[in-house]
Amino acid sequence: MTKNPPKFSCPFARREQSEGEPDCVSLPENATPLSSACGRKRFRVCRIKGNRRNCARMAQMGVLPGSEIEMLCPGGRRQCMFRVKGSTVTLDPQCAEQILVTPL
Amino acid sequence: MTEPIHIALAGNPNAGKTTLFNYLTGARQHVGNYPGVTVEKKTGACRHGDTELLVTDLPGTYSLTAYSVEELVARDFLVNEKPDVVLNIVDASNIERNLYLTCQFMELGAPVVIALNMIDVAQSRGMDIDSDKLSALLGAPVVPIIARNGKGVDLLLETVIAVGRDQSKQWQSLRLSYGEDLDQVLEDMVPLVEQGHLLTDTYPARWTALKILENDDQILDRAMRADTALAHSLVTRTEQITRHLQSTVEAYPEAIIADHRYGFIKSILRQGVLSQRFDADRLYTSDRIDKVVTHRFLGPLIMAGVLFGLYSFTFNFSMIPAGWLQSLFGLLSKSVDLLLPDGPVKSMLISGVIDGVGGVLGFVPIIMFMFFGIAILEDSGYLARVAFMMDRIFRMFGLHGSSVMPFIVSGGIAGGCAVPGVMATRTLRSPKERMATLLTVPFMNCGAKLPVLALLIGAFFSAHQARYMFLATLFSWGVALIAAKFLRVTVLRGPATPFVMELPPYRFPTFRGLLIHTWERTWQYIKKAGTVILGISILLWAMMTYPGLPAVELDRFEQQRQEVRARFSAALNSGSRTVEAKQLQQMLLAIDNDQAETALRRSLAGRIGLAMEPLSRLAGFDWRTNISLLGGFAAKEVIVSTLGTAYSLGAVDPDQSSSLKDRLIRDPNWNAVVALAFLAFIMFYAPCLVTVVCIAKEAGSWKWALFSIVFNTALAFLMAVAIYQGGIALGIG
Structure with a gap:
């Protein structure tokens, strides 16, 4: 049995984007590292940098380009805490630095 | 008598696996509300009707890719033991994330029964989940339960038994699409894996190809050991597509695969499975x-x-x-x-x-x-x-x-x-x-x-x-x-x-x-x-008691006692009974303490303690304290008991007996x-x-x-x- 993914979920190339959704393949100007994102705001993940294992780990936790995250405790130089796909996830500053987001 | 059904309890950390395991088996496994309580698998048994169920509680994992020890333990158990049913505990209040693992069980082809746990918490958060629709869309039975109080568990077990006894069932993999590029690569790789019988005795061919694409260390290692030439060609193909994806979308294959899995889940949830009564963003x-x-x-x-x-x-x-x-x-x-x-x-x-x-x-x-x-x-x-x-x-x-x-x-x-x-x-x-x-x-x-x-x-x-x-x-x-x-x-x-x-x-x-x-x-x-502690206490007591005093020394102490008693007898005859009796008692006690301390000093433990004393004195520890520290090497609990024994050997008069605390203070x-x-x-x-x-x-x-x-x-x-x-x-x- 083969199931096809819906069009709206994939932020990567060759997919149909929803109306008004930012293009995450080319990095938006207002993209900032998650570690610098301040305030209790909602953000959209644009890109995940860093080594392959780190990217895979993030993807498994649901932190993927296109995912919406809600900041619970802004990071800065310390650990940040945010909600993604219904879970509360914490990251150290080095990891948060690798995730580029844009405010929603 | 029917054959027992082997069940593997699997799911995300904190989904309630161990709680359900304890409920089913009556075990007293440790349950904690933090990730990683179950690092190793645990087994137990229970009976439902006339069917015996052998239950294995697997560690909580987010995926089946070898990123952690927990994931390796869970995955190895599933592929090596091939349980009759994988009872996937899904936290209903966090359904999207939890179904990510469900997806992977189904990709592996395991016969899955989904226990939608903490359904009460989901409802309190305004989440209504249509379990029948979810079951129909996933192609696996879904039973809402509350593991903490056992609500829905009977129906769950009946479902598990029905799936476990279904002779027609086979391990059948769910085939998801991961996008044009990766689907094409999988199309190329799967026949090669099948023809070369690469790990096919353990894993489905498509799953092996998928794990190679995901850069799974354990599978890559096993593939290399099984057929180096074939594994190299598959890795080369993977490297090509990775370079292509990096240059076009700046992503690794595993990120795209994860994204498509989440997309699949979202598509299911949006088909009327999940409805939110409250503001989902609150x-x-x-x-x-x-x-x-x-x-x-x-x-x-x-x-x-x-x-x-x-x-x-x-x-x-x-x-x-x-x-x-x-x-x-x-x-x-x-x-x-x-x-x-x-x-x-x-x-x-x-x-x-x-x-x-x-x-x-x-x-x-x-x-x-x-x-x-x-x-x-x-x-x-x-x-x-x-x-x-x-x-x-x-x-x-x-x-x-x-x-x-x-x-x-x-x-x-x-x-x-x-x-x-x-x-x-x-x-x-x-x-x-x-x-x-x-x-x-x-x-x-x-x-x-x-x-x-x-x-x-x-x-x-x-x-x-x-x-x-x-x-x-x-x-x-x-x-x-x-x-x-x-x-x-x-x-x-x-x-x-x-x-x-x-x-x-x-x-x-x-x-x-x-x-x-x-x-x-x-x-x-x-x-x-x-x-x-009892064993070590008796051993240490023996070390503190033997070899004991030689006969000459014992005679010397006995002679001292007799001399004191003789003086006491003379004093009693002279009439000063009370004062002399007290003096006698004190003198006899002093002799007893002297004898006990001499015996302890000459015991095996005492000799070791004394040999260490020149050094330990720098930290203020006497030879008796040294004995307790030696005991502490065996088990730290023994320190208190050894101190108790070492300090009680000198206090033989029951009237003078007191707690170790008081003895140390004095x-x-x-x-x-x-x-x-x-x-x-x-x-x-x-x-x-x-x-x-x-x-x-x-x-x-x-x-x-x-x-x-x-x-x-x-x-x-x-x-x-x-x-x-x-x-x-x-x-x-």
């Missing part, structure tokens, strides 16, 4: 609490307050039952003294068994109250927040955020055990961070050190017991972190690894759960006191400075024998186990000497 109570509890400034203050409150609770409420137990053992000691004639049996029962084991059991109320407090913190989810807050500090000392749990398990809040703490370091990925954690977790105040701390703090700092206990905890953390930093900049130099952790939601602990956890741990302590060799130096030494010297064996096993070498003995003892001795000499120089003591 903050849950858990998040609101976190905003305060993990606040940059308030968080550490709250944490310090909570820990201090735990110690106050423990000491304020446990003192009365502890006093009862102490009186009970005192009464027992007196009864044995009255009933039995003098001799080795009486000495062994009083000094070896009652003083030894009783000394340890006397602390059961303190241990029980401490464990109860820790169970509240753990089950409520607060301990995971402690880990979150401590991560930043841990990084400064070269450790990883995941090191926090092994520290807490080992006794970071006092009352744990270093053995599971050492084993819990398996969750650390970096070998050097793991080794640094492994070597420093024994510095925590485990349950065995707790009685020593309670004894000495109670004896010499009784006015501020909770405060000193709290300071002892902070001190143990401080020394452990500094030692870790020292190791990380010297023998264990290396880069830091990233910290990623999912925080469980806050939950109200159930009273039953709290009692189970408290009793489990307290019973382990009592059991240890009745077995290992002893001229003991004072507050010696007590502090002794506390420091106990907290940091060589780990107990079981922990040393565990370190050797986990580190894969006895070299590190030996290192921990030498390093810890040297460090502890230097600290004890510094405290004692400093105290003497300042005129305290």
Whole structure:
């Protein structure tokens, strides 16, 4: 049995984007590292940098380009805490630095 | 009789696997509201109707890719044991994330039954889940349950039995699409895997190809060992597509695969499976609490307050039952003294068994109250927040955020055990961070050190017991972190690894759960006191009693007694009965004490203690204290019992008998400075024998186990000497 993914979920190339959704393949100007994102705001993940294992780990936790995250405790130089796909996830500053987001 | 059905309980951390396992099997597995409670699989059995169910509780995982030990354990069990049913516990209140793992079970082809757990929590959050529709769309049975109270579990078991008994069922893989590029590569790779029979006896061909695309270390390694040429060609193909994806979308294949899995889940949920009655974006109570509890400034203050409150609770409420137990053992000691004639049996029962084991059991109320407090913190989810807050500090000392749990398990809040703490370091990925954690977790105040701390703090700092206990905890953390930093900049130099952790939601602990956890741990302590500690106490008593005094010495003491009695008889005849009787009693007691001390000095343990005394005196420890420290190498609990035995051998008159605490206070060799130096030494010297064996096993070498003995003892001795000499120089003591 083969199931096809819906069009709206994939932020990567060759997919149909929803109306008004930012293009995450080319990095938006207002993209900032998650570690610098301040305030209790909602953000959209644009890109995940860093080594392959780190990217895979993030993807498994649901932190993927296109995912919406809600900041619970802004990071800065310390650990940040945010909600993604219904879970509360914490990251150290080095990891948060690798995730580029844009405010929603 | 029908064949038993093999069930694997699998799911995300905190989804409720262990709770369901305990409910089904009646087991008393430890359940904690933080990730990584179940590192290894556990098995149990239960019966539903006439069917026997063999249940295996697998570690909580987020995926089936080899990123962690838990994932490897879960995956290996599924592919090697091929259970009849994979009972996937899904947290209904966090359904999207949890179904990610479900997707992977189905990709592997396992026969899945989904237990939609915590459906009440989901409803309280305004989430309505149509389980029938979910079942139809996923192609697997879905049963809503509440594992905490067993609601829906009967229907779940009936469903599991029906799937388990279905003879027609086969392991059939779910085929998801991962986008044009990756689908094409899979189309190319799968026939090659099938034709080359690459790991096909264990894994489905498409799944092997998918794992190679996901850069799964274990599968790549196995494939290379099975067929190097074929594996190389598959890796080459993977590298091509990875380069292509990197240049076009700046993503690795595994990220795109994950994205498509989440897309598949979302598509299902949006087909009427999940409807939200409230605003989906609102903050849950858990998040609101976190905003305060993990606040940059308030968080550490709250944490310090909570820990201090735990110690106050423990000491304020446990003192009365502890006093009862102490009186009970005192009464027992007196009864044995009255009933039995003098001799080795009486000495062994009083000094070896009652003083030894009783000394340890006397602390059961303190241990029980401490464990109860820790169970509240753990089950409520607060301990995971402690880990979150401590991560930043841990990084400064070269450790990883995941090191926090092994520290807490080992006794970071006092009352744990270093053995599971050492084993819990398996969750650390970096070998050097793991080794640094492994070597420093024994510095925590485990349950065995707790009685020593309670004894000495109670004896010499009784006015501020909770405060000193709290300071002892902070001190143990401080020394452990500094030692870790020292190791990380010297023998264990290396880069830091990233910290990623999912925080469980806050939950109200159930009273039953709290009692189970408290009793489990307290019973382990009592059991240890009745077995290992009893054995070691008797052995140490024997070492402290034999070879005994030679006949010449015994005759000398007997002669002294006769001389005194002769004088007493003369004095009695002269008429001054009361004064002379008291003098006689004191003189006879002095002879008895002199004899007991001479015997102890000449015993095997006494000789070892005396040989160590020139060195140990630098830290203020006399030869009797040295004997207890030797016993502590075997098990830390023995320190109290050995002190009890060593100090009771000199007090043979029942009228003069008193608790060990009182004896230490009265002893001229003991004072507050010696007590502090002794506390420091106990907290940091060589780990107990079981922990040393565990370190050797986990580190894969006895070299590190030996290192921990030498390093810890040297460090502890230097600290004890510094405290004692400093105290003497300042005129305290």
